[in-house]
Amino acid sequence: MLKKILHLSDQGARTIKEASLWLTLFNLATLLPVILLALIADEMITNYFDGGRSSISLWGYWGIALVILAVMFHTYKVAYHKEYLTSGEEDMRLRMVLADKIRKLPLSYLGKRNLSDLTSIIMDDVTTLAHILSQTATELISGFLTGIAAVVILAFYDWRLDISLAACLPIVAGVMALSKLISERTNKKNKQRKLEVSDSLQEYLENIKVLRTAEKMRDYQRQVARKIKRVIPGLILYELLAGLTIAISYNIMRIGLGFVIIVGSTMLIAGKISLVKFLLFLFVAVRVYEPLTSACENLGELISALVSTGRIHDLLAYPEQTGQEGVAPQEFDISFDHVSFGYNDEDVLHDVSFTAKQGEITALVGPSGCGKSTLCKLAARFWDVQRGTVSIGGMDINGIAPETLLKNYSIVFQDVVLFNDTIYNNIKIGKEDATREEIIAAAKLARCDEFIQRLPQGYDTVIGENGKTLSGGERQRLSIARAFLKDAPIILLDESTASIDPENETKIQEAIGKLIQNKTVLIIAHKLRSIVECDKIVVLQEGRLVETGTHDKLMEQPGLYHKLYSLQNESLEWTVTTQSE
């Protein structure tokens, strides 16, 4: 069970079990001196009252004590080693497994989750898990094992005293279960309130510029402060409930100590047990509950870590996209055939059919939210369509493995991704076996060469995290250089990429112009003037295809396209003024 919860490998689960056993041995070893102490005390007493006045041999006892000490050291060391070995190995293994899994998820999944969310699973949640492995899990298991083992072993020695010792343990289990029940409800409410604080904090920080320039700053701060304070009573109540029940259960456990004293002394008076036996139980009774207490504490920690392991589980359980590998379409018409699609419960596309022909430029046009970028992404199987089919050259793309499929595409969107590596390697991603000449040629075609030459180390300049040392336009042109190098038959393009850097717009435009020659091109268009010469314009509104045709044909009718085009021309004439009307 633990293996599943903690996402352990077979090896990891085995080592953790071994570590727990070694730790149990350690815990039992810490109980051993009790026997020694009881024997010595017994010998002292016997000696004293027998009036023998003979001295007690130190070396025998001390020798055994030394052995016990050595056993403790050794068992702890072995357990420790195994714990951290597993924690380190599982930490690494799980991070690799997660990374590999993320790679196999649909691209849409990555778009839907934010970046920091996913990295926090790899980082924070795995760290929490590693901590559980290095301490909590083993202490939990060994704590219970030690408690049980001690109780069982002592039963052979004297079952009546043993029962006195362990009588209250079942009650404890009941109280703990009850406390969980009670506290869970308070906890839920607390979580809700904490979330509210988070939200309002985020809102506060995001809007701080607005707030700073409005008079409401004080009010708003007070409001956030109120929310922060409102969390407190619930937290204290939870602490009170949880703390109270835990204190009660730990107490109930220890009532056994009283029982041992009472039962033991009665039996001693009746002459039913020896003094040494009584002392032994007395010494045991003051420490046998510690491992159990620690087990309970660690159980609590494990439970709170379940949130992390749950997130890891959810990610690992997300379905991957599959399909045939190694297939290669020969033609590259992209056909949408009665395609409908929605995210969650919101429909985005309804029954869209059209074909983007090979060697032609097809532009997607419409108001924001009309579904044009979704359509473009469906063409590359970022998602799987829910109804209808998308096909390339007659092959349903749902049957083709994403990585095989994507070999045929170059995608030039606004969200350029660059690696913290040299310019050269960043372009090279387009084609792994490219020669230096090819790479420079691609850079020249994408109008990158000139800014690359200006950099201190030219092509070998390292460009920082996601290319942060470059301007938006330069980054965009690098992505186009990659696309040149890849030379894929299908190009998906967001026209606005050209305007990412208004100062260099014409350069990007030239680069795009060259890139799309003789390809199947699907463009998300914003500036309608730029697409007047496209072979086909697909006009969308609220997820439906409303018009399609060439610019000239569409301008003949008084439809949406006509309206948008006119509006945009008007906008182009607009200038700022302080004296309108």
Next chain:
Amino acid sequence: MKKQNVLGRLFGYMGKFKITMALSMIMAAFSAVVNLSAFVCVYHVAKEIVQSWGDFSALNQAYLTELGWQAVFRISMAFGTYGMALLFSHITAFNTVARIRISLIEHIGQLPLGYHSINPSGKLRKIIEKNTDNLETLISHHIPDFVQSAVLPIAFLAFMFLYDWRLSVVCLIPILIGFILLASMLKGESEGFVQQVQTAGEDIGNAATEYVRGISVVKTFGQTASSFQRYKAAVKEYADFMTKYSFSMENAFSAYNTIINGIFFFLIPGGIILFNLGKDLERTILTFIFFAVLIPLVVTILTKIMHSSSNLMIAEASLVAIDKILSEKPLPTAVRPGTPNGYSIVLDHVSFAYEAGADKALDDVSLEIKPGTITALVGESGGGKSTIANLIARFWDTQAGTVRIGNVDVRDMDYEEWMKQVSIVFQDTNLFKMSILDNVAFYKPGATREEVLRALHLAQCDDILEKLPNGADTVIGTKGVYLSGGEMQRITLARAILKDAPVVLLDEATAFADAENEHLIQKALDELLRGKTVLMIAHRLSTVIHANQICVLEHGKIVERGTHQELLKASGIYAHMFEEYQNSISWKIGGAAVC
């Protein structure tokens, strides 16, 4: 010493909850003593028995039973008071954390807005939430535990005089060794370790971010190798480092746990030797038993502090980040605020750099913006356009030169008063999770419903109100309420129209609004700008050809200025930019323009 430091600073943040903290500490100390006394009961049991050696039937059963219950009762007391200690420490922790959070929020609100341009909200939120969480654990659990671990040896010493100082000294030896081991482990941790872990953690974090971000590229280019390699290396390095570090502590940890559990190893020879000395035997036997009983208590507490002490380091790092924010200087307020005479804006030989030693973002810039005119700033990104607007809005203060409004230095104006006279448009289009009405009335809380609706109408928002379920009363962020970027912009424009400030700082949107939105935004801007003094950061040159003054910025200097016509005639940088711009708008995808 470091411990003192963190705790001392924490106490400073507690305010009146120092009292509950003190109560908690007293309770914790009391609990430790009572716990010790419970063990005394067990000792008394042993004493009774030893004294009636040879004839157990003479034992006082009732007394022993009472001792048994006494022991249970005292343990309950110990747990009860420890529980109380925890309750008080939690009350302190929750309230202290709330206090720190609130003072962070208030302080952050006082900082120059430039601070927020540099520090992303996510980072600040993390410090406000996560870092304070770390302090919470420290206050709520570790402080009471530290108190117990400090009190116990003292109580021990007290009992020492009551019973037998010789055995006490013997038993203190392993505790002392334990403390020394612990101190050396902590020293190992604090010396560079935390730093190294942080660096390794950051590496792996960066690699993970790059990997996840790069997945789309990896997938579309059929690449699996390089970015994955980097990630793999970082993961491996981190795991190796952690394992190596853990292994290096293996012996120390094992020794510590052995020694604190190994008190018996010292007690045995001590007891036997004392016994063999043959003096005061009965007392020796009883003390021996007493100590045998007492050991577990010591072990429990020493184990606890082993776990707490590494937390101290985390708390310390958290506190440093918090202190850093709180020590940021708020925007200095004017002692005797001056009242501007009109709203002409003058930059007088202004220089500014975002960081000391960095390139100047503005280098000796002088500029005058006359009331009721439009000044447009154009030029490449990084040229200093936004910096000018930021300095006028006092996101930062200049390092050289002055910014004057109506002949008064902005630094001598009441900041809040000045901000009432300025509308900053397009900086960000965030809306609050409140009704559209309240969002628009944000700068003018007393506005009537009619005024707000009029502003919304002027900002061309009628179509937005129509499509929403509750019109202007619709709460932003509720389920099913979706606004596009262009629509959000129009609502923020309504906000500015209602505010009706005489000065408008306008950053032309670079983000794409669709054709309809763009058109409506332009109409809304016409309403907003009428009769105002306007500074505009322009990207599309066509919008500014009628501006009264166009300034071309390059590397933090104004290199050209004049009207559109004048600048075209000068055939300088602007003329070239304008030509480029015209080329770009006549671009046609797939058209003959391709060479």
